[in-house]
Amino acid sequence: MSVRNDVTVTIDIQRPTPKLGFGKPMIIGESVSGMEYTKYADLDAVKKDFAENTEVYKAAYALLNQGDHSPAEIAIMLHKTVGETLEDLVGKIFTKDWYFLLSTSTELADMTAIAEAVEQNGRRMYIARSSDKETLTAMKAKKFTRTAVFYHEDVSNFPEAAWAGRAASTSPGALTWKNLTVRGIIPVDMDTTELLNIHDLGANSYVTKAGDDVTSEGKTVSGEYIDIIHSQDYITQSIELAVQKLFNRQDKVRYDNTGISQIEGEVKTVLKRADMNGMIAQDDEGLPLYSTTFKPRSQVDPADREKREYNDGSFSFELSGAIHKTKISGVIKL
Structure with missing residues (x-):
């Protein structure tokens, strides 16, 4: 038999406060059957659910095709083409884990609805794309602080997703969204005057400077820098x-x-x-x-x-x- 010691030693492991996921992009769109919030770590996983000619796959490819800069994980969420609307989907997305939102749609009404919802939420960002200067004008008139629009003559390969894929996974505050080289996007052939016009319309683009293909700016529609909003939220x-x-x-x-x-x-x-x-x-x-x-x-x-x-x-x-x-x-x- 023994008597219990008078001394007891306990060691507490101090665990660091976890970092939040401020770089996860989510793609939203539509399909016949719809899709609840689903996470993917690589393109092989995406390919199991989506054919390579689908808009969702193209967006996912642009996100995950950025080499070492690609996000570790993306999410996808779709509404049904019949019986559900984009507004129904947007009403559910803010309870999910994501920060940068992308959409398969380039319709002005859809872009506006998404941007207004993100603005009202006040804790996420929306990265959109457009080849239409009238759309850029309409979006700028709304002065969205949490929406950035990427202008390109060809939006079929999701240039804004490539941009987000290159930048989003970097720690908040660690980079500016200007002068980034992204994979899979051909630069727009324009002169300085044309580019300044795109900037005046509240958009960003992809151009060649000093022989390098780089993003032209890093601003939201309102003119605020994306990295400032990202840092503020972080x-x-x-x-x-x-x-x-x-x-x-x-x-x-x-x-x-x-x-x-x-x-x-x-x-x-x-x-x-x-x-x-x-x-x-x-x-x-x-x-x-x-x-x-x-x-x-x-x-x-x-x-x-x-x-x-x-x-x-x-x-x-x-x-x-x-x-x-x-x-x-x-x-x-x-």
Whole structure:
């Protein structure tokens, strides 16, 4: 027989807060039988469900044909051609796991309906395509912040899907959507004036610069940069997840400076990760330009403490952005 020890040692494994899937594209469209939300990791899997001449397969091919930059996973969801509408499908998609939305349709009414739904949701993005400048004009008039349109004379091979496939899987803040080379897309033959006209219509395109085929811009219809919207959503949703995970794993987050510091710590962890992704600018010493301000318990409104709400935390940071153009002056000495 033995007597139980007076000392007990326990080791807790601290698991990092998971990163959300901010690069998963989803294709929506239609078929006779429809399709519920289905995930695919490669083209072989897609080919089992879709013939190579179908619009869905072509979109999936463009997404997954970007070499090492291809997304690790895509999703597909379809409405029935009879008895269901695009609006029925769009009403169900926001409960699913995806961030970038693509559609097989280039009809203006469909594009507008999707863009308006994405705008209202406020947490995802829609990447569309068009070969029609009148469509570009109509979309720009709506000033959509969360919709980017890719202009190409030939949209049959889904140039916007190739663009999304090249960029979407990169960590938020790690790249700009301009000057990217994508596979499977032929550049549009246009001069600078024509390209500026496309940009004025709120669209992006694919052109040749310095002998390289690259995307011409990286903006949404409203003129905002795609990477800024992507970064904004990453920060917001990552902090929401991190703090909720804190509440979930703790028996109690104390309403004192210790508990407040725990919440602030989760926010700082997300900001540090964003800095590592290249999202946050750095000062002359190479330090990230972000800050957090969380009032101590003594400065919190007693009414909030009674309701068990903490509403006095804030953060700020400077986006690193990206250099898209440059002017360099020189001097020749004689």
